[in-house]
Amino acid sequence: MGPATREEIMFRFILKRVASMPLLLLGVVTLAFVISRLLPADPIASIVGQRNLGNEEIVAAAEAKWGLDQPLPTQYLTYIGNLLTGDLGTSFQTKMPVSSDIAERLPATLELTLMALIIGAIGGILLGVISASRKNRAPDHVSRVFALIGSSLPIFWTGLVLLFVFYAQLGILPGPGRLSSRVIPPADVTGFYTIDALLQGDMPLFWDAFGHLLLPAFIMGWGLMGTISRLVRASMLDELGSDYVRTIRAKGVSESQLMRGHVLRNSLTPVVTILGFAFGAMLMGAVLVETIFSWNGIGSYAVEATRSLDYPAINAVCLLGGAVFLIANLVTDIAYPAIDPRVRLS
């Protein structure tokens, strides 16, 4: 047998990583289970309400109903057993199966995060290119300040201010929520309102959903834009100083071709790494934007679950977070060799 082809190596690599995922996720869930139970806090309080804390009958009935009267090992084994059959349990708070809660909320956050990622990546690369090609001149300085503001101001503040300016004062961008008031959401296909609106051919609905995405996605993507623009600028300047650039220039290739065809492409490798991590971080850290923009996503679900010590929901969110992180990492690793032929999987 000859040496493995590039495709075979890639396939084995993916297989190995995917095979290790269940074990890693079991670890995540076990950790989440143990930590949430170790907290000096009582989920019964949020189930029965403050008024009933002293009512032994009501507390006992609630404990029995939710299985909280069982010893911890039994609770753990029951949970893992259910998990293996795909049952994530029922949320203490929403009283719905956690899987349907997540199915309802995840698309909202995914749509927002992807939009933020697109805004952050495109904006960041554009700013980076402008900065690199106009090094130390006005456009570079402006882009630097813009990036700095985006990465340093707290999201809840920029969120409130931009909402105040563009929604409450100027009225040119729509307000909180995924759709305007009195607008009926599209039939649920993907859970992405923009895509579902397009699927049913309703353009006004598409624009409504799209408009609602802009402000929160920009606010989430702004910080990323800053990071990426700085990164692109630095690596482009590095590339511009290298020998091959001198050779290409000597060959008489136009400056824009050089930038687009060679320098930028070579500078994008670190951006891919950042995007992979940023996607995971944004997905799980969307809570502030979700709160300000009344966005019913997974971030606010996670916070609500933690606050009320909703065990099944906490575990599920940890599981989801772990899975997103592992998948984002895997995708990043696969994307490397595609962008940069110098990188090889082994």
Next chain:
Amino acid sequence: MNRPRLGKLARTKGAIVGVAALATALSACGSPATTSAAEGARQLVIARAMDVSTLDPQRGYCDTCQIIFSAVYETLVTVDPDDPSSIVPRLATSWTVNDDATSFTFELDPDAVFSDGSPVEASDVQFTYERMVNLQGSASFLLAGLESIETPDAHTVTVNFADPNSAFLAIGAAPYLGIVNEEVAVANGATAGEDAATADASEEWFLQNSAGSGPYTLAGYESGQSVELTANENYWGDEPTFPSVVINEVTDSSSQLQQLQQGDVDIAMQIAPDALAQLEGVTGVTTEVVDSYNFVYLMLAPGAAGGEALEDERVREAIKLAIDYDGVIDTTVGGYGKTQGSPIPNGFEGSEDQELPSQDLEQAKELLAEAGYADGFTISSAYPKFAVYGVDFDVMMQAIQQDLAEVGIELELTPMEYTQWAEMLGSGGSPITAVYFAPDHMDSSQYVQYFGMVPTGAWSATASVDGAVVNQAEVDGLAQALTETGEDRIATYTALGQEMADDLIILPIVNPQLVLAYASDVTGVEYSPCCNLDLAGLGIQE
């Protein structure tokens, strides 16, 4: 260097075109894609931070539930909006009470029908009440002491209690006692049997469906997002003005305000009092400040670890006198609040003649000196990080901390998440904590049952270093009040209010007012004592 001038110009043009396209797109965003057609028949949109965790009326227990349940389900009786102490018919046309207030007989309106067109019958009442008790849900305590229910005919129902319970008519008006269509509920997994707490499997069904006789039916619910109600086509009473009502989850108070300003919502339910000024002079928006029955209080627990100093009544009195109530009300709710004399809130029977608390630093210092604390002392306070009815507990506790420092008491504050605070209460408690209370119904008995030094009292167990405290005057007074009506009952509750004020365990700090903010063409926006906001009572100005 070769500068691509033309290319740059082309890019600039491209950018301009792009911006123009975006602007066109955005102006499209400004106009809603799909709206109800006729003005006057629009969908009513409400912005609210919701606290819903179930929509089963016999399981629910929350402020938002009150609004939804009272629109979808109907109680036997209700309170008169103009005189909350007076009980008026709803499903029942008339009722009689036996002499010792243990037996209540209701005659049901023969016209009353559920949303599926079937008549509301005595068996539905029996099913609802028995299910409420056996579910052992959060509001089950409302029917504590229920002994039996008789249904001599389809339109007569008698509810019997073990002990006198003159509060029952008021309790019967609580939205959690909304009557459920037995047949429909049972078909979807509900049971009223003794094993209902574990055997009833209808909770998920109730999240998307309803089985009531009220002016609205539940059209849909998405937790964390919205609740939608549509007018009940088979409603046996007056048709509500709005064909459809949606309550949107808007957690942030300033977002609520902006949405109201922009006309995206008709009613914003939790506008912070300090934001009122921003709505002044805004065309098309009406604001009002109204009294509420809610209050926030300090609970003193001599029996909690580290609370020994509070065992001396003079120390508790000194704490009460050291607090600058007006200052706290200014700091927390911008002055939109009142002081309250006892755990019976302003407006309830027994509250009229209570002396209101006020600051007296000199007397506080004297009392402390008499009690042997001339140099003050240090005491801890763990409290939940609530922000309710406009009162941010952090802000309130810091203000109180400063007030107590004036008389030499150093208050060590430990803010906690609610679940952590609850766990702490169950394992020793905190010498001083802060809590809030909103009424479940319009009878004052709930305040004695919860705040009194009585066996059912929530805070009596830690009221002394020697263990649970029983104030016999309160036990007897409560039993007596539950046999009485009218002036006699008012006199008894007034005495009970004084007793509880003298216990010096519960110190009411602020009775916050409510901000009503709504589109000016919406009529009937009022704070309803039973139901928070009566959706069926809302209309549109001609």
